[in-house]
Amino acid sequence: MLTPKNYEVLGLSEEEYQRIIALLKREPSLTELAMFSVEWSEHCGYIHSKKMLQLLPKTGKYPALIGEDSGGIIIDGFSIVFKMESHNHPSQVEPKQGAATGVGGIIRDIFTAGARPMALLDSLRFGSLQEPYNKYLFTGVVDGIQFYGNCVGVPTVGGEIYFDENYSGNCLVNVMCIGIAKQNKIARARAQGKGNLILYAGSSTGRDGIGGCSILASKEFKEGEEKRPTVQIGDPFTEKCLIEATLEAISTGYVVGIKDMGAAGLTCASSEMAQAGNSGIEIELERVPLREQNMEPWEIMMSESQERMLLCVKKGKEEIIEKIFSKWGLNANVIGEVTNDGIVHIRYKGKSVVEVKADDLTNAPMYDVSCTKPDYLNQINSLDMNKIAEPKDYNKVLTKLLGSPSIASKEWVYQQYDHMVQTNTIVSPGSDAAVLRLKGMNKAIAATTDCNSRYCYLNPYQGAQIAVAEAARNLVCSGAEPAAVTDCLNFGNPTKPERFWQFKKCVEGIVSACQFFELPVVSGNVSFYNESPKGAIFPTPAIGMIGIINNIKRTCTQYFKKENEIIILLGICKEELGGSDYLKEIHKLVRGPAPELNLGFEEAVQETAKEAIKKGLVSSAHDCSEGGLAVALAESCISYKENMIGAVVDNLDFSIRTDALLFGESQSRVILSCGARFAKEIKKIAERHQAPFRVIGRTGGNNFKILDKRKEIINLSLEKLSGHWRQALKKIIEI
Amino acid sequence: MRFGVIVFPGSNCDQDCFYAIKDVLNQPVKYIWHKEMRLGNFDCLILPGGFSYGDYLRTGAIARFSPVMKRVVDFAKRGGLVIGICNGFQILLEAGLLPGAMLRNRSLHFICRYVFVKVENNQTPFTNLYRKNQVLKIPIAHNEGNYYIDENGSSELKRNNQIVLKYCSQAGESEDRFNPNGAKDNVAGIINKEGNVLGMMPHPERSAETALGSRDGFFIFKSIVKWLKDK
Numbered sequence: 028m029l030t031p032k033n034y035e036v037l038g039l040s041e042e043e044y045q046r047i048i049a050l051l052k053r054e055p056s057l058t059e060l061a062m063f064s065v066e067w068s069e070h071c072g073y074i075h076s077k078k079m080l081q082l083l084p085k086t087g088k089y090p091a092l093i094g095e096d097s098g099g100i101i102i103d104g105f106s107i108v109f110k111m112e113s114h115n116h117p118s119q120v121e122p123k124q125g126a127a128t129g130v131g132g133i134i135r136d137i138f139t140a141g142a143r144p145m146a147l148l149d150s151l152r153f154g155s156l157q158e159p160y161n162k163y164l165f166t167g168v169v170d171g172i173q174f175y176g177n178c179v180g181v182p183t184v185g186g187e188i189y190f191d192e193n194y195s196g197n198c199l200v201n202v203m204c205i206g207i208a209k210q211n212k213i214a215r216a217r218a219q220g221k222g223n224l225i226l227y228a229g230s231s232t233g234r235d236g237i238g239g240c241s242i243l244a245s246k247e248f249k250e251g252e253e254k255r256p257t258v259q260i261g262d263p264f265t266e267k268c269l270i271e272a273t274l275e276a277i278s279t280g281y282v283v284g285i286k287d288m289g290a291a292g293l294t295c296a297s298s299e300m301a302q303a304g305n306s307g308i309e310i311e312l313e314r315v316p317l318r319e320q321n322m323e324p325w326e327i328m329m330s331e332s333q334e335r336m337l338l339c340v341k342k343g344k345e346e347i348i349e350k351i352f353s354k355w356g357l358n359a360n361v362i363g364e365v366t367n368d369g370i371v372h373i374r375y376k377g378k379s380v381v382e383v384k385a386d387d388l389t390n391a392p393m394y395d396v397s398c399t400k401p402d403y404l405n406q407i408n409s410l411d412m413n414k415i416a417e418p419k420d421y422n423k424v425l426t427k428l429l430g431s432p433s434i435a436s437k438e439w440v441y442q443q444y445d446h447m448v449q450t451n452t453i454v455s456p457g458s459d460a461a462v463l464r465l466k467g468m469n470k471a472i473a474a475t476t477d478c479n480s481r482y483c484y485l486n487p488y489q490g491a492q493i494a495v496a497e498a499a500r501n502l503v504c505s506g507a508e509p510a511a512v513t514d515c516l517n518f519g520n521p522t523k524p525e526r527f528w529q530f531k532k533c534v535e536g537i538v539s540a541c542q543f544f545e546l547p548v549v550s551g552n553v554s555f556y557n558e559s560p561k562g563a564i565f566p567t568p569a570i571g572m573i574g575i576i577n578n579i580k581r582t583c584t585q586y587f588k589k590e591n592e593i594i595i596l597l598g599i600c601k602e603e604l605g606g607s608d609y610l611k612e613i614h615k616l617v618r619g620p621a622p623e624l625n626l627g628f629e630e631a632v633q634e635t636a637k638e639a640i641k642k643g644l645v646s647s648a649h650d651c652s653e654g655g656l657a658v659a660l661a662e663s664c665i666s667y668k669e670n671m672i673g674a675v676v677d678n679l680d681f682s683i684r685t686d687a688l689l690f691g692e693s694q695s696r697v698i699l700s701c702g703a704r705f706a707k708e709i710k711k712i713a714e715r716h717q718a719p720f721r722v723i724g725r726t727g728g729n730n731f732k733i734l735d736k737r738k739e740i741i742n743l744s745l746e747k748l749s750g751h752w753r754q755a756l757k758k759i760i761e762i
Numbered sequence: 763m764r765f766g767v768i769v770f771p772g773s774n775c776d777q778d779c780f781y782a783i784k785d786v787l788n789q790p791v792k793y794i795w796h797k798e799m800r801l802g803n804f805d806c807l808i809l810p811g812g813f814s815y816g817d818y819l820r821t822g823a824i825a826r827f828s829p830v831m832k833r834v835v836d837f838a839k840r841g842g843l844v845i846g847i848c849n850g851f852q853i854l855l856e857a858g859l860l861p862g863a864m865l866r867n868r869s870l871h872f873i874c875r876y877v878f879v880k881v882e883n884n885q886t887p888f889t890n891l892y893r894k895n896q897v898l899k900i901p902i903a904h905n906e907g908n909y910y911i912d913e914n915g916s917s918e919l920k921r922n923n924q925i926v927l928k929y930c931s932q933a934g935e936s937e938d939r940f941n942p943n944g945a946k947d948n949v950a951g952i953i954n955k956e957g958n959v960l961g962m963m964p965h966p967e968r969s970a971e972t973a974l975g976s977r978d979g980f981f982i983f984k985s986i987v988k989w990l991k992d993k
Contacts (some may be wrong), residue, residue, distance in 0.1 A: 071841070355771060
């Protein structure tokens with residue numbers, strides 16, 4: 028049995044407990060204490076991160092929308108609403124349900140904004156697949172995503188998957204959802220209007236997930252702890268019905284506000300809706316439908332049972348709303364009403380159990396955190412190139428890189444996801460970005476998630492800038508104009524000064540890059556405490572980005588289209604190997620300076636690619652990223668299975684080390700292919716933007732060849748490359 | 763031509779079918795809620811894909827008890843055109859309108875990708891615009907598409923020319939290695955003996971426009987219109 032003295036069990040500090048007493052001017056009741064513990068947790072209260080997050084830009088090229096639980100941009104009378112969120116700790120504990128409920132939670136954040144969820148992307152990171160537990164996590168997470176996403180009818184169209192030892196003990200599962208709504212149909216997460224009614228809709232409340240946000244998400248993993256009971260169980264069928272019922276309810280115009288009961292459940296939904304609406308709220312707890320017997324008030328308030336929503340409905344219209352939910356087989360009933368006193372009143376069987384100002388609950392303390400540059404950086408930032416032996420057989424190196432789990436084709440994964448439902452997916456997984464048409468318009472949106480955490484580990488500021496730049500580059504390569512950002516900031520324990528320094532530098536990096544590209548950060552999520560006895564994860568600020576394609580016909584993909592076309596490299600190959608996959612996979616080194624990035628130069632390259640694609644001059648465009656130039660070229664040859672096209676690349680500048688030229692990860696590079704007659708015009712565009720332009724070869728044949736003058740550096744058959752790249756992940760998993 | 767798209771709770775391709783009929787095929791179409799006790803006036807009913815009732819039990823096993831299914835059966839018995847796509851096909855099997863059953867894919871994974879299927883029978887209301895043996899590029903997305911029928915049933919299907927679509931290679935070879943899910947005899951779609959009820963695992967509504975990667979599925983719908991007009 029919990030008593031108020033058990034604040035530590037709930038995850039509160041002595042100091043915070045004293046602060047609660049000072050606010051209330053009395054001892055809190057058990058239910059009140061439980062509510063404070065979740066609202067003041069890192070997960071809900073952003074107690075260590077809020078100050079930094081305030082620096083993120085909120086405006087950009089397109090009009091931005093910033094809602095309570097998600098945000099978006101406006102184009103042509105439509106709101107594109109999107110957000111990315113983490114479900115790392117639940118997935119580490121119970122991968123299938125952890126990932127499934129991660130998908131469910133983020134979808135709810137989108138449709139409670141009145142937007143129809145239209146796409147999902149997943150940014151996933153696991154430890155090495157050599158360890159059986161990581162394999163279990165990886166396959167479990169994929170299973171959870173397909174189980175939930177396929178059933179709920181929202182296509183999973185893209186994302187990224189990396190494998191690295193640093194995620195052993197703490198995997199990352201970040202899920203992004205995109206939705207669309209008529210601009211004037213956007214719903215808010217607030218309770219307003221004295222006498223308006225508070226409705227509870229969806230599944231009944233059980234004991235699952237109690238403490239999910241405060242105990243599980245806001246603490247490090249320690250040895251030998253059993254946290255499975257804090258993970259919730261997902262029901263995608265109920266969610267599908269909830270989507271339809273909620274959108275139908277919102278379309279009546281009688282819904283004043285609506286919020287998902289996700290993390291911190293009823294506590295978070297009631298207090299934050301009251302606070303957002305500048306109102307108070309009164310709830311009769313015995314009216315909450317329960318699925319377990321003898322639940323205590325604090326348990327009802329803390330439960331994180333899935334697929335539940337809280338609505339504020341205009342008085343007198345509750346029956347209409349209840350009927351809509353009932354049509355979809357869902358429960359909806361009045362559990363309280365809106366007041367104008369700013370207080371959250373919770374009563375249980377006639378007795379008051381909570382009487383707290385909504386502001387007190389929702390204004391979690393903000394902590395100034397001390398921050399120190401970590402010592403490890405001095406040791407790992409140097410890289411003596413002379414000590415790195417150049418390989419003799421480049422065919423072997425390329426083959427090995429293409430077969431490494433982070434670079435290998437993710438076909439085994441995305442073929443398990445329904446990526447076509449809703450019939451908007453015009454570029455499926457397997458290109459630089461996913462592209463979704465907007466029905467009834469000649470427009471499309473492109474979406475991607477990106478972050479190379481190794482760069483962030485080596486240089487958090489620059490690594491975060493690169494994550495933004497690369498996401499934008501991916502969108503540009505698909506023919507889009509980058510428009511807005513959501514971020515999911517995954518870090519270790521913020522109370523450790525070295526970890527907080529990483530966080531601070533990464534946020535500063537995102538701020539500078541987003542300001543430069545005029546991209547608003549419209550939504551996001553912070554996940555701290557991603558560490559286990561094995562250590563902290565690499566700083567991983569995952570960037571989700573949306574771009575607009577104004578003419579759907581100018582959508583572009585990464586694979587070569589025709590034989591005998593010109594291959595162009597925009598950008599420069601520098602002699603840099605720091606943080607590369609080549610260094611890690613071939614030389615077993617994670618060190619060096621992160622690749623350089625100059626935002627102005629990046630812009631020049633992106634503008635060139637963008638303009639050339641817009642003018643219809645380009646057949647394919649592909650960003651050079653992990654694995655460098657050779658991997659990017661190989662991918663352009665083999666990634667479209669039905670029509671693979673070879674290449675002869677015989678005009679590279681071999682004045683730098685061959686390994687750096689082929690596998691270095693210099694930023695701001697794009698590979699284009701085009702019909703011979705368009706090369707000149709592209710060159711002119713590049714000159715105007717002052718972007719380096721070089722014709723490096725031609726498409727055609729059944730092999731991928733790189734030549735230094737006449738000497739073959741790489742020559743591999745497409746069949747061999749493709750088989751190896753496509754089968755690698757499957758082979759590792761299905762041993 | 764009046765099309766009706768049945769909506770079960772958990773259907774998730776209902777809106778896609780609706781869009782394909784209304785905006786691509788330019789024909790009138792209405793949604794039919796699964797609790798409907800009376801059907802309106804329709805020429806063709808579509809049972810769409812999805813996870814009716816969550817499909818936590820055997821796929822389609824609960825949907826077949828939906829009130830509307832009685833009407834669907836009556837409509838089919840009277841000779842009305844019914845097409846079940848993916849989960850719709852599974853429901854038609856459970857409802858006894860088509861013979862056989864679905865097992866889990868032999869890979870034990872959900873599979874979503876483009877496949878090739880061959881038109882084995884083009885003398886149906888649903889396939890009359892294809893050439894016999896024409897190869898279609900069309901996507902599948904399912905967990906349970908591994909069609910099973912016993913030997914007697916299988917010979918009957920063949921004898922009556924009820925196999926309409928078979929998985930094959932791009933060149934039209936219907937060998938087992940081009941079979942994505944283990945379906946018996948590479949069966950991707952079958953028709954009832956009377957020739958008015960079609961079940962198919964691939965999604966024609968997802969391949970009805972070039973922008974989506976293929977327009978081969980469009981002619982399933984277009985065939986229906988032609989057949990109804992010529993009737």
